Amino acid sequence: MKTVKVDLRKEIDNxxxxxxxxxxxxxxxxxxxxNATFYVIDKNVFNLYPFLRELKNKYIFETSEKSKNINSVAEILNFLKNSNCLRDSKLVAVGGGIIGDVAGFAASIFMRGIDYYQVPTTLLSMVDSSVGGKTGVNLGDTKNLVGSFYQPKAVYIDMKFLNTLSFEEYKNGLAEVVKYAVMFDESFYNMLIENYAEVEQRGNILQDIILKCxxxxxxxxxxxxxxxxxxxLLNFGHTFGHAIEVDSEHKIKHGFAVAxxxxxxxxxxxxxxxVDSxxxxxxxxxxxxxxFELNYKYLDEEKFIGAIAMDKKARQSGVVLALTQKVGSGMLLKGVELxxxxxxxxSLRS
Known part of the structure; x- marks a missing residue:
């Protein structure tokens, strides 16, 4: 078993x-x-793992980008209320990034905050979304516009869940792995280049990769x-990536769009x-x-550019982009005009 500590020095209780x-x-x-634990579980994961069916107080959630909305949060809140969830109860999110974001947001506002735990079941959620306390939902076509920073009490990454993950979903998570290497660690970048065959085959190296991320x-x-x-800096690829998701009506998955x-x-x-060539x-x-696909031609220019304009990182002065001027060393480009x-x-279309 490997352990990573998320040490929030200013708020040690977190x-x-x-x-x-x-x-x-x-x-x-x-x-x-x-009797004091409540679960929000991805429907596909629930159907794959019989031990989850034995749990009490469970809400089975059918995930999609379109279900990542405030109505789903309200449904979870009503489930907690009707199931007699109390202030000292805990909520456990079992599933991918959408489950973690939606359930975590519900936990952050139910009775002004109850304890919650993350059990990520996809590579993407293991290396990224389950860690760091970002929770939230989409508002219309705008990704993650409504949410909160609310840290879990613990994150349990059981790699056995990856055995039943489709290749597409696995690759969806690899994009975030590449992001960490490009932005923060050149030696990690080199390792991913040299060992790509083992990585793609989900070899023993995978645990070290998850640990590194x-x-x-x-x-x-x-x-x-x-x-x-x-x-x-963790948003590298996400500003344009979110616009790709919106413009494609979410036919392109998050990780592929970020790549x-x-x-x-x-x-x-x-x-x-x-940035140098x-x-x-x-x-x-x-x-x-x-x-991964390198290029994208938008279907609707105004919808695409509008999604960038409404990016949650945007400021009055303009868009903020995470870039790297050297592999392993990220930087922020602020005040970018639309x-x-x-x-x-x-110019890409000409």
Missing amino acids: SYEILIGSDFIKGILADFDP CQIKADVVKEDEKEKGRRM TGMYLETLFGQFMKQ DVTDKIRIILERYG NFIREFFV
Whole structure:
């Protein structure tokens, strides 16, 4: 079993551990008081793992980007109320990133906050969304516009869940893995390049990769819990990526959209003379190595640009983009005017 500490120094009571292992979660959940523990479980995961059916007080959630909304939060809140969930009860989110975001948000506002635990079941949620305390839902076409920073009491990463993950969903998570390497650790980048075959085959190296991603994110969250500065680097690829998701009507999954977004944002940085072409080449190389699409032609220009304008990182002064001027060393490009972004995408279509 591997352990990573998310040490929030200013609010020590909010610190927690991430446990990484295999085939241990059933024992963890068995130790929870069945009368004071409430579960929000992804429907697909629930159907795959019989031990989940034995749990009391469970709400089965059918996940999709369209179900990631305030109505779903209200349904979970009503489930908690009707099931006699009390102030000292706990909520456990079992599933991918959508489950964690929606259930975590519900936990943050039910009775002004009850304890909750993350049990991520996808690679994407294991390496990214389950760690750091971001919760929330979409508002219309705008991703994650409504939410809160609310830290879990613990994150339990049981790698056995990856055995039943489809290749598409597995690859969906690899995009976030690449993000950590490109933005924070050049040696991690090199390791992913050299060992891509083993990574794609979900070899023994995978536990070390998950551990590395969690360590990086824990360090970033420790420094900047509320995303005022360095934590914004974790959004590399997400500004353009979210626009791709919206424009494609979510036919393109989050990780695939972020992968394309990473390349396009880097290419935009080069367009703005902030990034050298050799950096763009390195990002292209690793994304191509893992089989991600580099280019995207929007279907609806106004919808696409509008999604960028409404990005939750945007400020009155303009859009904020996370870029890297050197692999392993991220930076923020602030105050980007939309007309430059529009001009850039028009140039790609010509």
